[in-house]
Amino acid sequence: MKKIYAIILFLVWGLSNNCLAYELVGTEVLSKELTAQHYTINPNLDAVIVVDRTIPTFEYQTFYSAGSADEEEGKQGRIHFLEHIMSGTRNHAEVVSKNGGQKHAITSHHYTHFILRFPKDKFDLAVDIDSETYYNTVINEEVVEKEKKIVLTERSGRAANLNIQFSNRFSNYVYGRKNFSGVGAEDFIKQLEPVGLQAYYEDFLRRQKRLIVVIGDVDVDYVLTKLDEAYGNEQIPDELPSTQFSKPRVLGKKFRITTKGLSIAKFRKSWYTPGLDHRDYAGLLILSRIMNKNSNSLKSYIVDSGLAKVFSIGLSHYRGFSLMNCTADLPHTTSSDAVHDIIRVELEKMKSISEDKLNAARNEQLHSMYSAFYNRSSMASSFGRAFAHTNDPMLYPKLIKDIESVSTEDLRRIIDQYMADDNSITLSLRLIQDTTTSKQDTSRSPSKIILGIALIIWTVATVLLALIWVIRKLHGKFSRKADEYVYVPESDI
Numbered sequence: 001m002k003k004i005y006a007i008i009l010f011l012v013w014g015l016s017n018n019c020l021a022y023e024l025v026g027t028e029v030l031s032k033e034l035t036a037q038h039y040t041i042n043p044n045l046d047a048v049i050v051v052d053r054t055i056p057t058f059e060y061q062t063f064y065s066a067g068s069a070d071e072e073e074g075k076q077g078r079i080h081f082l083e084h085i086m087s088g089t090r091n092h093a094e095v096v097s098k099n100g101g102q103k104h105a106i107t108s109h110h111y112t113h114f115i116l117r118f119p120k121d122k123f124d125l126a127v128d129i130d131s132e133t134y135y136n137t138v139i140n141e142e143v144v145e146k147e148k149k150i151v152l153t154e155r156s157g158r159a160a161n162l163n164i165q166f167s168n169r170f171s172n173y174v175y176g177r178k179n180f181s182g183v184g185a186e187d188f189i190k191q192l193e194p195v196g197l198q199a200y201y202e203d204f205l206r207r208q209k210r211l212i213v214v215i216g217d218v219d220v221d222y223v224l225t226k227l228d229e230a231y232g233n234e235q236i237p238d239e240l241p242s243t244q245f246s247k248p249r250v251l252g253k254k255f256r257i258t259t260k261g262l263s264i265a266k267f268r269k270s271w272y273t274p275g276l277d278h279r280d281y282a283g284l285l286i287l288s289r290i291m292n293k294n295s296n297s298l299k300s301y302i303v304d305s306g307l308a309k310v311f312s313i314g315l316s317h318y319r320g321f322s323l324m325n326c327t328a329d330l331p332h333t334t335s336s337d338a339v340h341d342i343i344r345v346e347l348e349k350m351k352s353i354s355e356d357k358l359n360a361a362r363n364e365q366l367h368s369m370y371s372a373f374y375n376r377s378s379m380a381s382s383f384g385r386a387f388a389h390t391n392d393p394m395l396y397p398k399l400i401k402d403i404e405s406v407s408t409e410d411l412r413r414i415i416d417q418y419m420a421d422d423n424s425i426t427l428s429l430r431l432i433q434d435t436t437t438s439k440q441d442t443s444r445s446p447s448k449i450i451l452g453i454a455l456i457i458w459t460v461a462t463v464l465l466a467l468i469w470v471i472r473k474l475h476g477k478f479s480r481k482a483d484e485y486v487y488v489p490e491s492d493i
Contacts, residue, residue, distance in 0.1 A: 021042055021232035022047070023040045024038070025040055034373055037050075041212070041224075041232060044210065044236045045212065049215075050215040056119060057117060058215065059115070059213065059214065059215045060213075061114065063113055063211040063212075064111060064113075064208045065242065066079060067107055068182035069110055074185075076182065076185075076188075079112055082201055083105050083107045085138075085144075087114065099118065099125055101118040102115075110318065114133065120218065123223065130230070131230040139198045140194050141194055144192060152189055162262075170270075170427050174318070174425070176248070207240045208240060212227065245321070247272065247321070254336070255425075255426065259430075259431070260431065264332075266329060267330050267428050268325060269340070272425075273321065275317070275319075276395050280418075282405075282406050286362055287414060289365050290350060292313040298326075298343065306331070307338060310327075311329075312327055319389050324418070326339075350415060351416075365403055369403075
């Protein structure tokens, strides 16, 4: 019996030591061919794996659930700066290129995103690059000074981009900031030092929860084994709480920025709406699609009538909420009030939408989402966004079920509940001098020119008469005193 117990204990000990750390959280069927599997690798790292053997390559994308909007007021730009440094750790670009791969990195409002693409036999290399980036990013004087030049050049390009500046100004109102900038202020970038960046990397960015998304021609067991080897025994620091954002205090307000030298006016009206994980988000997606159609829609009415050069409607995602946006490039002859009036009228019309139009919009939305599942990069981004905004990477597949159940009554309620002026933020960017003032100035300009010419003639004549009078007095005086002077009669002057 003792031998049997010893054998059992040995087997239990052996199995426990070989037990892998990852656990399956759940699966979602994306289509007949594709299924997403969601795993926990460790308490601070999740993974989503989708096997797709149509192309002998794979995507390996890593998301840190923190971005520029999660940084302190006045200290934005460090995450973007670290993204540059992490992406360039130990000349990864050269290694990736030599192995037939591609790499890219993005800093968004609420996540930092690293992208790798490789042929299917390079999975070990992808894990090596990702783990080296996470554990061994080098932040020294040489690296920091090199990246300062790159980031400052990028910042100068963004400063000259009107769309980016307009978007940043809008973000000020959404987040309650004075000067929102994902890249950071110039003076702040210049004073960044290795010690401070290293501390921010260790104490903030590396403590954020992460998601790794692997999509392509891969073996699930092999992927899990490699991720477990790299991260399964990771010593997890205390997890930082996610930044919470309250409802914007400026809802119901309109803001107008004036500037010089614009050929167009910028316009944005955004309604505060629920986030990705809310039941009404599906209805909002369908509503934005109806408003954004190429014919018989709010967009087509405004563009075809010439009120806007460009007009679009869509949803943008934030942590805990979303915004339904109407954005436009307007001629200076179009007032913001005219656009507002049309939006109200069209929203009222949409309350009586037919089942046929709803079903058409629903089918278009579903077709778009299913199509995105066959674009690996788009699919990975959808998992990452949902993870960063709601901590549930499988939200987009679940959203399909909500879309299928949206009714006309849901759309009517959504319009009444969310699409009111007192639940929106409006921002416009126009010329300092509007078209009305310009026309008035132009109509008065001929009279001003005539008056100016008359004033000049009167001044010249006055000066000439005064000069003649002085010459006559002096000439007469000298003529009386000197015989050689010749008298000139007044009539000849």
